[in-house]
Amino acid sequence: MKRKMLATIALSTALLLTAAGCGGAKEENAGSSSPTNTSTSESPAATNYSIGISQYAPHPSLDATKEGFLAALKDAGIVEGENLKIDDNNAQGESSNNLSIAQKFGSEKFDLVLGIATPSALALADNVKDKPVLFAAVTDPLDAQIVSDLDKPGGNITGASDSNPAAITQLMDFIAENFSTVKSVGVVINEGESNSVIMAKQAETALAAHDIKLVKAPVTNTSEVQQAAQSLVGRADAIYITLDNTVVSAVDAIIKVAADNKLPFFSSDRDTVEAGAFATVGFKYYDHGYQVGQMAVDILKNGKNPGDMKITIPDKLDLILNLKAAEAFGITVTDAMKEKVQDKENNIIQ
Structure with a gap:
């Protein structure tokens, strides 16, 4: 009788330990599944971006354009040094430098490239065909033959004219x-x-x-x-x-x-x-650049096709x-x- 009782106790203890072991395993899996699920649901925020910038020359208007562009990205959660890598280039007003930058952008991997000023935008349009191209500080994108239609530029390029x-x-x-x-x-x-x-x-x-x-x-x-x-x-x-x-x-x-x-x-x-x-x-070139930055956000985060995005001009x-x-x-x-x-x-x- 005593042996039977001891056997019963031993069996009960084993069952309890097994149940506890199963419960512990379930809790551990739940804990590990939570970060996995969180990571999946927050994946857009964790996306890293790379952008190439080609600026034709250093002067206040073009510098302010770039500043506004980066500010718009930052306001949308795309921040340099955190989830954004910038390859920033200035041609110093030299045509040979401008072409070299465009050719480099055409051969390297970027999520998007930006040309600031007409010569830079034109060089990018000619040399970058497999990634989105934006332009800013371009006086007449039609005359420069960067695009053929202001309302629906087509292809992989769009942007903003700085001339009204x-x-x-x-x-x-x-x-x-x-x-x-x-x-x-x-x-x-x-x-x-x-x-x-x-x-x-x-x-x-x-x-x-x-x-x-x-x-x-x-x-x-x-x-x-x-x-x-x-x-x-x-x-x-x-x-x-x-x-x-x-x-x-x-x-x-x-x-x-x-x-x-x-x-x-x-x-x-x-x-x-x-x-x-x-x-x-x-108008303020900072605002002009900010507007182009918002276009970049639409492309990077919302999957907009540059060729379907209307070229804008200053209206204030x-x-x-x-x-x-x-x-x-x-x-x-x-x-x-x-x-x-x-x-x-x-x-x-x-």
């Missing part, structure tokens, strides 16, 4: 209305940049409506900009520059010539006004004045000028 022809017309109208002594406007220009040629032509047409002539001072590289600006003294009553990468890279030389000779100096971008030009009709234009620069150029800023500025708090620079 209305901005040029409004700036030329502003000059005509407020500077009665200006009968000719000089433009320092690299005619090797198609974007510069297009904008200069638009300015010439707008000025002609007011019987004002456009006088060109051509350059081929940044070292010629100062001499070109000086050549306009006595030939032009004011100076204007387009979104010309070569010229903007040496804009300080133009500012000095204009100030020394009391010539009103107008530009095509806000950053150059902040640097010392008097006025423009424009405003007159921007630099009052300190006005003093340097001998300009009296009137109340009528200031009244043309919509956002006076941000676009009248003291």
Whole structure:
């Protein structure tokens, strides 16, 4: 009887131990399955991205474009150093460098590549065919033959133009209305940049409506900009520059010539006004880059096809004045000028 009781106890103990062992195994599996499930459900957040950036030249507008682009990615959870690797390249305004960067991007693996400025965008369009291509700071993607349709560019490329022809017309109208002594406007220009040629032509047409002539001072590289600006003294009553990468890279030389000779100096971008030009009709390049960054997010996270994404243009234009620069150029800023500025708090620079 005692033996039977002991046997029963032993059997019960074994069953309890077996049950405990099974329970422990089940709990361990549940614990290990939870991270696995979590990892699966959060896989999009854990995705690592790689982006190649080709910027044609260093200057404030293009730098701000890139800054805005990266900010949009960061706001969407794509952060450099965490889940984003950037291959950042600057061609320093050299065509050979620009081509080498594009060829490298075409042969390496990236989730997306970005071209900042027309030459960079064009080189990427020609050399990168197997991955999404975005562009920014391109004046006329149709004329540059980067795309053939603004509403549905097709293929693997899309982006944003930084030019609204209305901005040029409004700036030329502003000059005509407020500077009665200006009968000719000089433009320092690299005619090797198609974007510069297009904008200069638009300015010439707008000025002609007011019987004002456009006088060109051509350059081929940044070292010629100062001499070109000086050549306009006595030939032009004011100076204007387009979104010309070569010229903007040496804009300080133009500012000095204009100030020394009391010539009103107008530009095509806000950053150059902040640097010392008097006025423009424009927008913030940071916002322009941010818009392209949002397009990148749509491609990377939402699987959008670049070829189906409409090319955008700036639609929030405003007159921007630099009052300190006005003093340097001998300009009296009137109340009528200031009244043309919509956002006076941000676009009248003291």
